Amino acid sequence: MTARAVVVAHPADLDAAAVRAVAAGATVELDDGLAGRLGATRAEVLAALDGGVPAYGVSTGMGALSDVALAETDRGDHSARLMLARAVGGPPYLDGTETRALLAVRLRTFLAGDAGVSAELCAWLAGLLASDALPAVPRTGSGAAGEIIPLSHAFGHLAGVGRWLTHAPPEAPGPLGPKEGLSLLQGTPVAAALALLRADDVRRLETLWLTTAAAEVGLVGASRDPYRPALARGDDVLAGVLADLAAALPGVTDDAPVRRLQAPVSFRVVGHVHAHLRRAVAALDGAVDRVLDGVGDSPAWLPGGSEGEEDDQDYQGGVFVGTAGFHGLELAAGADTLRVALAHAATVGAARLHRMLDPRTSGLPAQLSADPGPHGGLVAVHKRAVAAVHAVSGWSATPLGAAETSGGQEDVQTFALEALERLRLTVAAAHEVVACELLAVHQARLLAPHLLAEAPAPLAGLLDRLAALLPASTLDRPWGEDLQTLLEAALTAPAVGPDE
Known part of the structure; x- marks a missing residue:
């Protein structure tokens, strides 16, 4: 692994060239100013959700169950539960370079703020890259409109499940917050990385x-x-x-x-x-x-x-x-x-x-x-x-x-x-x-x-x-x-x- 670090002060800093470098072993360092902007956007998202603004996949079920409103008691662990039943894949898995590219692209898509995820979740993704802790992500068998199957494997560890291509991270982060589990499953980061x-x-x-x-x-x-x-x-x-x-x-x-x-x-x-x-x-x-x-996020903030x-x-x-x-x-x-x-x-x-x-x-x-x-x-x-x-x-x-x-x-x-x-x-x-x-x-x-x-x-x-x-x-x-x-x-x- 190379010691090179890609310093990201603005989303565009993690461009295609930087993703290539990260895939090859470079790490990612998020600038404090960028983390602050992500935190401010996250506060807006949480305030909207607390105010009762409906959000697909957050206050409702997903897919054909999007008409089902989630009770307040179900929303707390909904982000984690989203990963469980969608993890239907298996080997062969992406290799280490491909998985690092996926994590880098996923991080890049979060930095603009559309996903409304926390700065802490972004830091966790950067931490996976720094420690080279790589989840096992299925290479094939994704018959969905998006990438929910491979992405549920990529981030299932945040729900306490999943296998590792290399080794597990030293310690798990706190529980996923509202909308974060949904955002981890959105967009096309796997296809873009590959x-x-x-x-x-x-x-x-x-x-x-x-x-x-x-x-x-x-x-x-x-x-x-x-x-x-x-x-x-x-x-x-x-x-x-x-x-x-x-x-x-x-x-x-x-x-x-x-x-x-x-x-x-x-x-x-x-x-x-x-x-x-x-x-x-x-x-x-x-x-x-x-x-x-x-x-790429849906719903985007x-x-x-x-x-x-x-x-x-x-x-x-x-x-x-x-x-x-x-x-x-x-x-x-x-x-x-x-x-x-x-x-x-x-x-x-x-x-x-x-x-x-x-x-x-x-x-x-x-x-x-x-x-x-x-x-x-x-x-x-x-x-x-x-x-x-x-x-x-x-x-x-x-x-x-x-x-x-x-x-x-x-x-x-x-x-x-x-x-x-x-x-x-x-x-x-x-x-x-x-x-x-x-x-x-x-x-x-x-x-x-x-x-x-x-x-x-x-x-x-x-x-x-x-x-x-x-x-x-x-x-x-x-x-x-x-x-x-x-x-x-x-x-x-x-x-x-x-x-x-």
Whole structure:
């Protein structure tokens, strides 16, 4: 764990970049001024509730039971009881990084004051992060309109139940106050946290993949025509991809000329495939930012005189407002869009790998074998890449969920968490494809070292890392061991956000 602390004086200080840092191990320190503002808002909320202002899920039941008014004797422990019957999940659980990101996003959504929770509850969340006490949160099985199932596991310990991914905190806080249990279950903090991390995964992988493609272009002597900067007219994202590709492309030498006027499609479309990946990542980043800045609590507390509200008499004292902040459509759609882009990139990568094994395209020994016939080369490595692509290629890209739950109160879902689980599995499959491509690049370089002799810095660095990780022999061996080495080597760049 790193000792770095993210100091938060304003909600915006705990932005996406800060959440990434917290997920990686940083702690959170809440400024006294921010804690004071949270305390003042909490006092307003309690005063409204004490004054008899009705509030969904606080003075009433939830879901289909929202018409049931709670007796005063039932309201005291209602916040804790909300967690119990909704904790229906189980393993597999989110990992430690994912859980830390979830806690950070949950904290961020409380800091604007819409939830009306206490400064003490916010401090408790920061304390969980500081002690790395992480609850066990189910990864799958969330068929609700929002995220009440995983969130009831994330915060069930405040009701005296739940499992821990690491260890329990040193001592439990006081009982949850009115509305706090409800607020802990609101919004889309799980999906936002996972979306942020998956976007980072793809951003890192895309950088490695583009350099790998540059190596493949050099090895097969593909024409550079499709990568000319002039072809990005009007498309800044494509222009950026082509510039990065140009920076990694090896030079064309006299003894390694361009082999054909047109390379196979899988080589010619590198720029467009990666540009689409970058656009899809940026779209998911934007969806996460809107969750961090938006109103996710329901009912949300809007104090008197809030920006954009009419200046009427009824509103001056503040009001509880029902919201749709639980509807994670943009996160679900963004995750599926990125997944489709990633699955397509994996398909293209597997196709490039196949062409690398074909001497008609590459000019290299068949199947990248040291001795074609007696040695099989990498033919089965391509089969593994094909299996990885097939495993993730059949899912629907549309987040549809017209399934009624909660007695008809919840009559549509976005299934954002399921979309993000599909994206996670697709990221893993894409890593397998890239590992297969990297192994082929290493083998081809050993068979024909002159082809990448003039590699610029980005590619030269990658080739050096491959040489350090993999055997220098081209003879047949259990290639799966090499692939596992590559998958575990973290060849991707450190995690960075779009503006870092």
